Amino acid sequence: MQDTVPRERITACLIVQDEQEHLPAALASVAFCDEIVVVDGGSRDRTVEIARAAGAVVIESPWPGYAIQRNVALDAATSEWVVEVDADERLCPRLQASIQEMLLAPPPGIELALCPLRHRFLGRLLGPSAKYPAYRSRIFRPASYRHDERREVHEGVQPRERPVVLEGDLEHELADGLGEALRDMWSYARLDSRHLTPPSARGYLTGIVVRPLAKLVYRTLVDGGWRDGWRGMLKISLDVVSDALVWVLVLARRQPAVTQDLSKEAWVEGEGEDTTPGHFGRRRIGHPKILALAPRGRSGRAAREWLQGLQAQGMDVVLVTDEVAVEGDIPLCTVTRFRPLAIMRAIDLETQVRELDAVVAFGRRARIIRRLLPSTLRPVLPGMRPEDGIERCAELIRRLLTPSPGR
Numbered sequence: 460m461q462d463t464v465p466r467e468r469i470t471a472c473l474i475v476q477d478e479q480e481h482l483p484a485a486l487a488s489v490a491f492c493d494e495i496v497v498v499d500g501g502s503r504d505r506t507v508e509i510a511r512a513a514g515a516v517v518i519e520s521p522w523p524g525y526a527i528q529r530n531v532a533l534d535a536a537t538s539e540w541v542v543e544v545d546a547d548e549r550l551c552p553r554l555q556a557s558i559q560e561m562l563l564a565p566p567p568g569i570e571l572a573l574c575p576l577r578h579r580f581l582g583r584l585l586g587p588s589a590k591y592p593a594y595r596s597r598i599f600r601p602a603s604y605r606h607d608e609r610r611e612v613h614e615g616v617q618p619r620e621r622p623v624v625l626e627g628d629l630e631h632e633l634a635d636g637l638g639e640a641l642r643d644m645w646s647y648a649r650l651d652s653r654h655l656t657p658p659s660a661r662g663y664l665t666g667i668v669v670r671p672l673a674k675l676v677y678r679t680l681v682d683g684g685w686r687d688g689w690r691g692m693l694k695i696s697l698d699v700v701s702d703a704l705v706w707v708l709v710l711a712r713r714q715p716a717v718t719q720d721l722s723k724e725a726w727v728e729g730e731g732e733d734t735t736p737g738h739f740g741r742r743r744i745g746h747p748k749i750l751a752l753a754p755r756g757r758s759g760r761a762a763r764e765w766l767q768g769l770q771a772q773g774m775d776v777v778l779v780t781d782e783v784a785v786e787g788d789i790p791l792c793t794v795t796r797f798r799p800l801a802i803m804r805a806i807d808l809e810t811q812v813r814e815l816d817a818v819v820a821f822g823r824r825a826r827i828i829r830r831l832l833p834s835t836l837r838p839v840l841p842g843m844r845p846e847d848g849i850e851r852c853a854e855l856i857r858r859l860l861t862p863s864p865g866r
Contacts, residue, residue, distance in 0.1 A: 466562040468493040468538035469598075474528045476500035478546035479509055481632065486513040488549040489542065491559065498532045506546075526606040533601045540565075543597045547632040554627025558598060561623060571599040571618045573812060577628040581636070581690050588684030588691030589633075594811040596622065597629060618813050619745025621775045621790065633694075640693075644701045652708035666706030671699040677833070681803055747816045747856050748775040750809055752829060754797040755782035758822030761845075763789055765821075768849030774856065775813065779805045797824065799831050806836045816860060819845060 471489035475482060475497055486509070489495060495515040499507050500522035510517050520531050533541060542558060544550065550558075554574055561572060575592030578585045585591065596604075596616045604616040634640035658666070678684045678695045685692065749769055753762035759782050766776040766789050777790045781797040792809055794801040806818065817840045820829040829837055843855050 466559065467540060467565060469540040469542055469558065469562060470494040470496055470536035470538040470601075472496050472498075472529070472532035472536060472541050472543050473510075473515075473546060474498045474500065474525070474532055475502065475506055475510070475546045476522060477502045477504050477506060479504040479506050481546040482506055482509050483513075484549055485544055485546050486510065486515065488551075488555070489544055491555050492542065493538055494536065496532050496535045498528055498535070500528060524608070526608045529606045530608065533605060536601050539600060539602075540598060541601050544629070545631070549630045549632075551628045551630055554625060554629060557625040557627045561598075561625065566623055569620070569623050570603040571596055571616070571620075572623040572625050573618075574598065574625045574627065574629045576631055578631050578633040578694070580633045580640070580694050583687075583690055584630070585633075585687050585691055585694060587682045588678065588687040588694050590678075590682060590807075590811070592628075592808075592811070594624065595629065598625065617744045621746075621748075621777075621813060624812065637693075640697055644697050644704070648701045648704040649708060651705045652712070655705070655709050657709055657712075658706075663706055663710055667703045667710075671703045673833075674702060675699045681800060682807075744814075746773060746775045747860050748777070748813050749856070750806065750815050750818045751776070751778050751821060752802060752818065752825040753778060753780050753821035754824055755780060756822075758825060762819075762821040765819075765845045765849060765852075769853060769856075772849070772853040774853070777809055779809070797828070799828050802828050803832060803836060806832070810836070816840065816856070817843060819843070821845065 469492050471492040471494070473482075473485065473489075473496070476499060478485075479502075486495065490513075495510075495513065496518065497507075497510040497515040498518045498520050499510070500520060507517055507519065516535060518531060518535055520528060522528065523531075529543065532543075540562065542550070557574075558572075573594040574597055576595045577591055578589040578593075580589070596618055599616060606616060634643060675695060678698070679692070684695050687694070749766070751762040751766055753759040759778075759780050762778055762780070766778055770776050770789065777792055779792045779794065779802060781794050783793055792805045794805050806815070809815065815838055818829065818832075818837045820826040840856060840859050843852055843859075845852065
């Protein structure tokens with residue numbers, strides 16, 4: 460039955476190769492879309508036949524890399540929106556409905572939406588061990604976003620502004636068996652290592668030992684990965700080993716990376732730059748994002764007033780607080796208790812939504828908690844102090860985050 464209420468159109472974009480077993484379920488989950496585009500990289504099984512039988516527009520393109528192939532699909536889409544789905548992913552019914560609700564009345568000025576990604580690993584859906592909700596930028600306007608073709612992996616688009624967060628999961632069939640999980644780990648580690656240049660001896664020590672051990676502790680205790688049982692601990696262990704393996708492969712190669720080190724790329728309008736070196740970093744792009752920590756009461760009121768001023772200056776802002784009933788239009792990330800572990804999880808969640816430029820604390824309690832946070836969860840902008848006033852802070856933010864003409 461055709462929709463009786465007009466809405467904007469959406470195209471499902473899939474890039475595939477030898478996916479005859481997974482593809483039917485993926486195609487069924489996007490059957491509500493107005494158009495389906497499948498780009499095949501050279502399948503030797505029935506993948507193309509299955510796609511055409513489902514009514515998809517099929518483009519046969521010899522495999523050039525993930526980002527380029529995704530852009531081939533975007534170029535073929537004819538709708539106002541696209542949803543990107545891999546062959547081993549399925550949109551659950553609630554996510555399908557959430558997308559259609561958004562298409563009926565897209566929020567003004569918003570060109571991208573996030574959806575939660577839920578991994579199924581060895582036959583069971585994972586939660587905190589896989590950083591669920593693990594938001595992904597899969598629904599967007601192709602006229603506004605494209606994939607960075609310099610990247611072989613981690614090619615997903617990054618939001619320029621605060622995106623819409625949809626309800627319902629994008630379920631990912633991560634691995635049916637341990638052998639498949641090990642093959643995936645090796646494949647991604649090998650691709651990741653090709654983007655990195657050899658660091659110093661200290662850099663190798665950090666990449667191979669220090670950071671993986673810290674990640675193991677963080678994912679197990681702070682994220683609560685232990686709650687997913689042995690499957691969750693195995694998933695965390697594989698991720699940790701993968702991180703270390705990347706740098707082992709770089710050490711074994713001991714040659715310049717075959718692709719450019721993206722952490723040193725010049726900032727380009729609409730593309731942005733990496734703020735963290737290496738394959739672990741994300742790109743800083745679009746409006747600056749400032750997060751404030753403040754418990755309920757006087758500190759919370761001061762934080763809201765400051766954030767409202769920055770928001771009026773075009774900044775993306777969010778307040779992490781334990782106060783539930785708050786007037787105004789400042790985005791909130793509410794915690795039940797204003798304590799370090801809860802704050803860490805809240806900041807981590809906001810980082811999934813969009814990369815942070817600064818975390819600012821209001822009040823003594825918030826300042827103490829901020830000092831306890833890992834450095835990756837408390838980015839700073841040197842010299843920025845809320846007491847200096849909104850105009851001065853906004854000017855400093857723009858000066859520090861806007862690239863100079865010579866870069």
